[in-house]
Amino acid sequence: MIERDRGGRIFAHLLLILGVLIVAFPIYYTFIASTQTIQTILRPPLPLTPGGEFAENYGQALFGGVGRIGGVDVGTLLFNTSVMALGIALGKIAISLLSAFAIVFFRFPFRMFFFWMIFVTLMLPVEVRILPTYKVMVDLGLIDTYAGLILPLVASATATLLFRQFFMTIPPELVEAARIDGAGPMKFFRDILIPLSRTNIAALFVILFIYGWTQYLWPLLVTNDNRMNTIVIALKKMVSFADADTPWNLVMVTAILAIVPPVLVVVLMQRWFVRGLVESEK
Template identity: 60%
Template sequence: MNRVLAERPLEGAASENDPALRASRARQRRGRWLAHGILLLGVLIFALPIWITLVGSSHDVNTIGRGEVPLWFGSHAIDNYIAAWERGGSAVRNTRAVPAGTMLWNSAVMATLIAAGKIAISILSAYAVVFFSFPGRMAFFWMIFITLMLPVEVRIIPTFQVVVDLNLTDSMAGLVIPVIASATATLLFRQFFLTIPDEYVEAAKIDGAGPLRFFWDVVLPLSRTNIAALFVILFIYGWNQYLWPLLIITDTSLETVVVGLSKMIGRGDAQNEWNAIMATAILALLPPVAVVILMQRWFVKGLTETEK
């Protein structure tokens, strides 16, 4: 037996020199290099436009106007960002330019209210559908679910008419309330609530907890990661809203940054101030990126956590 044990390392050493094993490891290394190369190429393709925008925001208007595409920073970054933040550019071409600071504030308020409102309404409606028994419960749920099949363009004309009749145009309420409901979030919360054990409900009843107490002390804490994940998605959804703010807002003091960017690009022979446009675009990227970075841990946990 001692001789057999002594020979085992030799067998392992021999296996290290096996040509088939070396070939397999070489194929694995090539596969890893290929995968990393493809990922790096994808990152470069997606990052290059952002890099050009960031670099272009640091040059003067004449450099961009000549059609040059600089790949390194210029010396006008501070002036361009100050002009975009305070005046929406130099305002030579457009005397009604809206400051980027105002547009960013409007977009941040709108996106936050939309995300918070969608989560609040969806979690309450899903809680009612799962934990309450009333006639037509599933019928109401399917009515909510069917709205996923209706594109925004189908609903936008009647929604606009309702907002006009309620005198909500040119107001933050008109921007937020019509898009505050979310069938997708309701469906996701419902599916999560179905995984909560019935023993929790029975224990709450024994302790004398009512529906609101059970929701606040049990359901809401269990839903924190889901709420965080949905908040990131819904905040970006609200931030990127274009069609509805373009339709409902004519007051420039309520203009959002996505709409404002499109208006900064002139039509016809108008000269575009690309340095200010690029500076505003970079500023428009910062709030969504900050939300994703700050809530990344909760976002990933909410999407991947399965054990409750």
């Protein structure tokens, strides 16, 4: 039995290692390409070891600007994308927390009607409302602004539903005890509900940050100035139909740098992320 278990563990580890290699190899290959000259990239096969252009390629991308996107450096693109992703994640969490708090702990006319109206928006794809939303952004003068990038994507029916389901597990005795101690609604929300929800908040933050980071269609519509582009939009603009016109070394650098922030968020918050997904005892 012990030998069989040991053999199963070895087999499982081999499968995991194989899976990691399959997933990681394209990223490694991209990193290798980011350290090569454009001439080396255009003459396959590409070496499997890093080249000698690491400092020059990354320095040019981060501080020198890229010609096909108006000379904007990747540092500016990373900043724009970070602001957008953080704004969307934090905005969605804040609005969803308050919405779920109102729906669960307050009694007012048409309470469940408003909840189901929020829930129904899950069935509306972004493309259905993108034209009227764009018209509103134009009328408000929010084109080429961070507010224009963030505000239309802040509302989240999914996060509201998840927080509502969690708040419904809060014992009524806890609510009554807080009321007896003189805690008002916002004090109860701030001192009791938010600390109890921290694992859920962390898990949602990771998901929503990556959602905001990878947005393509809305930033493409709402930004005309190259200096307001996100890194995903810039990657598309950098690639030409002709290989010779595309700075592939800088494209690979930009792709690697675009991967780093989401990976850091997942790695740094993985414990909270897993707990938020699987923890059932509150």
